[in-house]
Amino acid sequence: MTIRLLLVGCGNMGHAMLAGWMKMADAPEVVVVEPAAPLRERAEATGALAVADHSGIPEGFAPDVTILAVKPQMMEQVLPGYARFRDGCFVSIAAGTTMAALARGLGEAAIVRCMPNTPAAIGRGVFGFTANAAVTAEQRALVRRLLEPSGRVFELDDETMIDRITAVSGSGPAYLFHFIEALADAARAIGLPDDVATEAARQTVFGAAALAEAAPEDAAALRRAVTSPGGTTAAALDVLMGEDRLTRLMTEAVRAAFARAEELGKQ
Numbered sequence: 001m002t003i004r005l006l007l008v009g010c011g012n013m014g015h016a017m018l019a020g021w022m023k024m025a026d027a028p029e030v031v032v033v034e035p036a037a038p039l040r041e042r043a044e045a046t047g048a049l050a051v052a053d054h055s056g057i058p059e060g061f062a063p064d065v066t067i068l069a070v071k072p073q074m075m076e077q078v079l080p081g082y083a084r085f086r087d088g089c090f091v092s093i094a095a096g097t098t099m100a101a102l103a104r105g106l107g108e109a110a111i112v113r114c115m116p117n118t119p120a121a122i123g124r125g126v127f128g129f130t131a132n133a134a135v136t137a138e139q140r141a142l143v144r145r146l147l148e149p150s151g152r153v154f155e156l157d158d159e160t161m162i163d164r165i166t167a168v169s170g171s172g173p174a175y176l177f178h179f180i181e182a183l184a185d186a187a188r189a190i191g192l193p194d195d196v197a198t199e200a201a202r203q204t205v206f207g208a209a210a211l212a213e214a215a216p217e218d219a220a221a222l223r224r225a226v227t228s229p230g231g232t233t234a235a236a237l238d239v240l241m242g243e244d245r246l247t248r249l250m251t252e253a254v255r256a257a258f259a260r261a262e263e264l265g266k267q
């Protein structure tokens, strides 16, 4: 049976998920609500029907799943327009927005909090999700059917885990993108031509990530295989690993993201 989806908000993350769904062999029927005309056009190019607000949703469209993909700060004002779809299940992807806040806007409803990431657009996402007590086994299976083609799915039994995974995989792609920028800047700083610096940094991250996925060894073993005793890598790793510098920096960054998710939940 074709899944009927209502996607509310088709910005960066909403569109990434939409792109993933529309590549599924049994692609769902999707109605998108998005106020920005260029983003509606982009959504329609995938095969979805896009409307500017909830009053434009076709009469009789009864979504199995309503995905709430607006900014956390918008959620409170957006929810009342969708409470009428509570025969289906709701999936919020907003960082921080709590189950309690979602239930205040939607009433007694089956609600899933999910944290995706943008590589979902190419089937390489990471998703954490947690469901409230009203979500049936069928609805849970439906959510998995929607997420699994787009990446790795982790069901987490405690809502606070969603704020934690937000700080790791939700925000994580940005950390890696910044790593590429930083490596390219460092390459320029030691005199590589600009275009070589940019491409060498990008390709090194792609190659290393692909190898980390394909090789049977774990990351530590792969790192050791690059590191000749007394060689160049050891000199660089002394800087990164000395006093656990990079681990401490990553931990500080991830803690900041987690704290922000918790703060967003209190607004």
Ligand SMILES: NC(=O)C1=CN([C@@H]2O[C@H](COP(=O)(O)OP(=O)(O)OC[C@H]3O[C@@H](n4cnc5c(N)ncnc54)[C@H](O)[C@@H]3O)[C@@H](O)[C@H]2O)C=CC1
Pocket (backbone or CB within 6 Å): 008, 009, 010, 011, 012, 013, 014, 033, 034, 035, 036, 039, 053, 069, 070, 071, 072, 074, 078, 093, 094, 095, 115, 116, 117, 118, 170, 171
């Ligand atoms: N960007 C990312 O990598 C990730 C984002 N998220 C979450 O996804 C949600 C959306 O984030 P982004 O896509 O980055 O933001 P965005 O700003 O790109 O997308 C939000 C979209 O909602 C639309 N919108 C505003 N008011 C609306 C309304 N009343 N009805 C329907 N649509 C409306 C906006 O026009 C915009 O296109 C946020 O809650 C964020 O926490 C979660 C995981 C990763």
Ligand SMILES: O=C(O)[C@@H]1CCC=N1
Pocket (backbone or CB within 6 Å): 095, 166, 170, 171
């Ligand atoms: O930055 C944010 O708040 C959202 C949530 C995870 C990724 N982007």
